Amino acid sequence: MPTIKTASQSLNEDDPLDDFERRQITLNEITKAVYVAGDGPAVIVMTEMPGISPHVARFSRWVRDAGFTVYMPSLFGRDGAVPGVDEGIATFKRACVSAEFRAFATNQSSPVTQWLRTLARFAHQECGGPGVGAIGMCFTGNFALSMMLEPSMLAPVVCQPSLPLDDPAGINMAPEELASVRQRLEREDLTVIAYRFEGDKHCKAQRFAAYTEALGERFVARVLPDNAANPNTPPFFDKVVASPHSVVTAHLIDEAGQPTLAARDEILAFFTLRLGK
Template sequence: MAVLDDALEDFARREVTLEGISKTVLVAGTGPAVVVLTEMPGISPHVARFARWVREAGFTVYLPSLFGRDGAYPEAAAGMEVLQRACMSAEFRAFASADSSPVTSWLRGLARLAHGECGGPGVGAIGMCFTGNFALTMTLEPAVLAPVLCQPSLPFDDPAGINMAPEELVEVAARIERDDLAVLAYRFEGDRHCRAERFAAYQAALGDRFTGMVLPDTAASPAPPPFFAEIVQTPHSVVTAHLIDEEGQPTVQARDEILAFFAARLRPA
C-alpha cells in the first residue's frame, strides 16, 4: 500500500558515522535534542507522526534508521521479515536477558553528537517496542537526561528480563540516582510482549526513580496497521500504532506527559 507510506520529506536525511559504523538519521526541528528510536517494523508513518509531535513541541528530533524501510506502512508479511532479520542481526540481542544490544553503544554516540550540535542541558531519548529498553541503556552517556521506555519488549523469551548486562544496569542505576534523573515507562495492561513482570524488574532495579504507567487495553486503537493486528495481536504501541488521536484519550495523555517530561528536563525554567 504505497499510498499509505510517508515520504518523510520534512526530515533531513544524514549519514552519521560513529565508531566506524554509518547509519541514516532523519533530523528535523530546533531546540534541545531528542533521539526517537523506532519500533518494529521501522520508521512507519505512526513513528514519524510521533517524531513530528516532538519537533512541534520545540525539540530537534534525531530519528535513526535501525531496520525496515523508512516511511513504510507496516504490512504484516513485510514487517515479519524485518523482525526476523533484526532477531538474527549481531546489533541486537533479542533473546538476551543479561546482555546489552551492541547497537546501544552507537546510539550513545548519537546522543553525544546531538548534544554537541543542539546544546542545552542534555538530550532526551525514547525507545519503543524492540528498542524500548535502549533508551535506558543510553543513560550510560552523560548527555542523556530524559529516558522514556514505551512497551519495552526485549528479551522476547523472558517476561522479567531487562536486556542489559548486569554491570551496566548497576552503572545506570547509580548514574540515575547520582544525577537525580527519572525514567518514564508505558505499557498496555494486556500487552503480551511487555508484561507486568518487566516493569516489576525495572522497579526493583531503579526504585522510585522508575515510574511505570499502565494503560487499559480499551485505550488502544481497535484498528492498527496489519503488522500490529496480525503479528503483534495485542494492545502494544502506546504513542504510535495504537494511539487514538482524540482529545481526552489515555494515549494522547501519555504522549503529552512524555512531551512535558522532555520539556521539564531539557528546557528547565
C-alpha cells in the first residue's frame, strides 16, 4: 500500500475542499454535488453528521493518496465546515425529517441509498477496475451495506451506524434487501467490516449483534476501547455527540500505534485487497 501523506489543511478551520473537483452529478433524475479526487478504482466516502467536515475530507484525502478515486457526495450540511453546535443541530433536525432518510425506521432502507447505488455504478463506469468500495459513517453508517445490492460494489465499510435513532438493536434496512446482501456476500465470498467504540451512545453493542445475527461471519466487527478516542474534538462532537463515536474522523488520533489509525490502515488495506490495487 502506498505511503499515506499527511494532510496539510487545518482541522480547526473550514476546509475549502479546493483539491477536489466539485461536480454536479444527476442520477435517477436527482442532482447532487459530489467532490471527486484521485486516480484508480472508485471509493465512495459518505459523510457523517453534520456534513463534510475537515475531518471527513482528511479521510477522503487518505483514500485518494492510497491510490483511489474518491467520490464524496454532499448529503447534508455545509460542505467543508467545522462542525459547530447550533449549525450541526439544525442540520441534524433537517436530515431527520428529510424524505431521503429513514432516521427512525427499523427494517426500512433510506431512499437515498438508491441514488448511492446508482452513483457506485456510475463511478465504476468512469474509473474501471474490478469494482467499487464505499464507507458510511454515523447517519450514513449502514448505507455501504445497502449499496451491496449494486453488483459493482465489492468493499463495504460500516462505521458507527447510528440509524435507526430510537432502536439500539434496529437495522435501517429492509429485511428482503438484507437477505439479498447476505446471499451475495456468501455467493461471492465477500465481507463487510464494521467499526464502533465500546461506549458509543449512538451505536451500541445491540446494533452490531443484530448485524452479526443477520449476516453471520460475513460481518466482521471491530470494537475499539473508549480510551482510544481523541478527546479533542470540534464543538458538535464535544457537546452533542458527547461520547466516543467517529472512529476514522473526529475521534481518530493521528499517531503511530493508535487503534484508530490502525483502523484507518485496515480500511485502506481492505479497499486495496478487494479493488485489486
